[in-house]
Amino acid sequence: AVVLVQTAIGKTVQAAIPEGAFIHDDPTKKPGPLPSLLGSRSQFEKPVRLPSDTSSRTPLQDLYSTLTPADLHYERHHAGVPTINPEAYELYIHGLVEKSMKFTLADLKRFPAFSRICFLECSGNYRSKADGKITPQGIAGLTSQSEWTGVMLSTLFREVGVKPKATWFLAEGSDAAVMTRSIPVAKGWHDAMIAYAQNGEAIRPEQGYPARLFLPGWEGNTSVKWLRRLELSDAPFMTREETSKYTEPIKDGKIRQFSFDMDARSIITFPAYPVQLEKGWIEIRGIAWSGRGKISKVEVSTDAGKTWQVARLQEPVLDKAHTYFRHLWQWNGNETEIMSRALDETGYRQPTMSQLLAARGESTGGYHLNPITTWLVKQDGQVLNKPDR
Amino acid sequence: AVVLVQTAIGKTVQAAIPEGAFIHDDPTKKPGPLPSLLGSRSQFEKPVRLPSDTSSRTPLQDLYSTLTPADLHYERHHAGVPTINPEAYELYIHGLVEKSMKFTLADLKRFPAFSRICFLECSGNYRSKADGKITPQGIAGLTSQSEWTGVMLSTLFREVGVKPKATWFLAEGSDAAVMTRSIPVAKGWHDAMIAYAQNGEAIRPEQGYPARLFLPGWEGNTSVKWLRRLELSDAPFMTREETSKYTEPIKDGKIRQFSFDMDARSIITFPAYPVQLEKGWIEIRGIAWSGRGKISKVEVSTDAGKTWQVARLQEPVLDKAHTYFRHLWQWNGNETEIMSRALDETGYRQPTMSQLLAARGESTGGYHLNPITTWLVKQDGQVLNKPDR
Amino acid sequence: TIADTTHWPPTFGFGKLATTQELATLDIDIRPDGQGLPAGSGTVTAGKAIYASKCAACHGKTGVEGPNNRLVETAAERTENYKTKEKTIGNYWPYATTLFDYIRRAMPFNAPGSLTNDEVYALTAFLLHANNIIAPDAKINAQTLPQIIMPARQYFVTDDRKGGPEVR
């Protein structure tokens, strides 16, 4: 397989590696940089969030699986990202407790720790665009997934002695919004965490450094970041974020409050706008999740909803976690619509926008919208988001 | 709870937020930075790898769970990190195949994809220091864990038509070492991947950007990075890395070759040098892993090996993955030794260094050493690594 | 619960007792029943002046114009169903105490936590009046504020969904 040639000066040169390979940037011809303190992305990869004044969205279409690199985790905050010195950090727990206490960050880390992989999602995670030129990041980029580590709130409840008549607690942040939400004590005992680590390392500033409340499966706003105080009480506090915000008009003139669970949802992240599709075999890919438990099934339709097939789920399927799904499809070049719908272990099946509006009324506001996302595949390979109504 | 005071100018000021809180850096008093394109670590957190000329080690003692942030993933390469343009990238598969083929990166991504969380470990992952002043990073920092995504090699084997008489294949990188290893074809069919993504995003340059071989549970060097070529053959190629390197002297004057599986191992990462320990309740924490399957149990001793207790394992326990263990211990301030040992599902139990040397002979070289790590806890709270013999 | 606490000690002994003074500093929340409200008071007139200098730039001259969140419902809107109009204090806030709590902790946006309690009472009075909820001469303090019944109170219901096939 090695070809030999004679050069002018009579030497046998190694033609096995041809002229082209000797160019300056042939990586086999020059040792590269030595091991370093910290890595960085390839110069050829530049994934970024999509920022607005109040949030920044994860580039779902650029990710290959369910973990979100910490610097691409979505952001939503109400008065910017505070800078908190971990040496000065303290978490107070008081109110209906035996002992009002404060814990330094070092204290929190000394308690028995717990880790879990979980999604986080803003309950305002829905956008559309009339011309269909919107990416998965634009539509549903206010959800991300991390491995969270911290102390179970139940451990701290034990330590301070939560009184039996405590039914709610206030969680308060130390950002400039001094963010507050009321949370049922039952959630605190069940699976709430005070998280100080994300994907193996300290939580990032945008995610609540040095410590946050983390409520698996619940709307992101309730997982109060930069947590400074928990007050146990016998009633909710009716803060601005659980009255004026994060509530939604439903039927009969009512407004739904304390809608904590994130409903099951899925989105195809490939193929999606702005991908230019080629005919032939295509692996449809996306994520599905439910705040109420495990994803039991994801169904995919490649014929505008006429028939549905069961997609493959990436193992392990975890509780309240983004679950990657994949489905093989042979595209023959005809115009069609592709879509996915998630089913969770409670028996819930992700609805269409029409079903949602039929159930809740027309003016439902911007929260807790989890409709099936439909992608229109045009004959020329263009993929556009089909407006939901 | 709010105290009111009268100021000189007769106004009621909000004493609920005291003088101190009005200082410039009170995060509740000034909106912070707005949402951004990319996040970064808190200015107070500076985890780094520990680089040498040939490798860079993961700061195990700074991590809170089993995922390694990509920029802290250990590095080991033999001629630096090449820069590879993903547009120019091609993977060739040839030799004992029906069709010799080449695949661009885009081609690789079109095939059905697969993800899994797995550790990677250099088989030279062992260091000690006579004075015991060595961190988990120093002792065993050549292992890290990521979620890897790519195409199963079996999928590509199907596509090129691997011939039945192919028993080995050569994997070749495009770094300046043009790294080569011979791999049994059976591993290729079983669980080998061509990985192009790590923790959700494109693989980092130090981990083989844009694509690498990934062999779950096998010594890191076999998972050839910056992969450019696979040649199917009926015999191993006996490259320098599988003869002069990555082999180890054993008993009877023999040298063990093709020692692929990483033996089960564990290490306590807290408390560990240079931690200064305080009396009282301590959660002993660490990681355990096996290249041969799942960790079935981790045992911890806090009395120099006289008695052993079963540690809690963080769920889900995954195949060939770092498994976090935690164990509660009340330290009374007396000098003692703490240690952990991993058991895997084949029934293997992590040995002491004496057991290893008894089994392999005294001059075993630097590969595949997985002894129990012992930490000496001194009365003054100092924690030192106890030399292994 | 996720942790198996069977073999845990009754207390780990980490953390310290919080002092009353520390809690007084931090415990700034106001409950619907008025718990947490400080001494002091405010009038619509006083609030109008403070609003003009510290709030109008972002919420508009009359609380309607923006550029930031609309706070006030116009007289014309009052006859419509709340669903057809923009959210305001008049049509979407169930508790008056929330207004005091939120303004004190988070407004003005560029200088949160800078208002005196009297200023907050006055601004609360002004905004309640602007939304036609209290009289122009009402005086707002720890006793009167929790008594106010907000127009939107009647609409709020607690989510009772528990999963399952039904879309709600």
Next chain:
Amino acid sequence: TIADTTHWPPTFGFGKLATTQELATLDIDIRPDGQGLPAGSGTVTAGKAIYASKCAACHGKTGVEGPNNRLVETAAERTENYKTKEKTIGNYWPYATTLFDYIRRAMPFNAPGSLTNDEVYALTAFLLHANNIIAPDAKINAQTLPQIIMPARQYFVTDDRKGGPEVR
């Protein structure tokens, strides 16, 4: 295998056929049976000169001194058990073909891939002679190189561990 391929098409049709020319360029490996060895040849004398100019700086004047990897076993060491001495080509390399393959692909470290095939043959001859494996006048080429029996060949055994309780 992990993928369920039951419903897969026989081929996905991604990728292209590789041409013979492309493979000739990349296929630089040498097998123990000599497959892959190019035409050309080299002598100990020629190798000695090239070694002095291109290798000695890193591996030492006689291949013993370093600073980088020791390549040569001294006469004194030859009598000892291989375990007691530093690894060298003489005591730890099972195949002579590996030397050609490795030098050609990876050395000199600062300019890998820059040697001609004749230079690689010559360096291989020189290093084999320096380790007392071939005669000073031996000529190394595609026919002779695979014939050489390396002293360490006899020690190599394939790992046969499969897990289980025994420590080996």
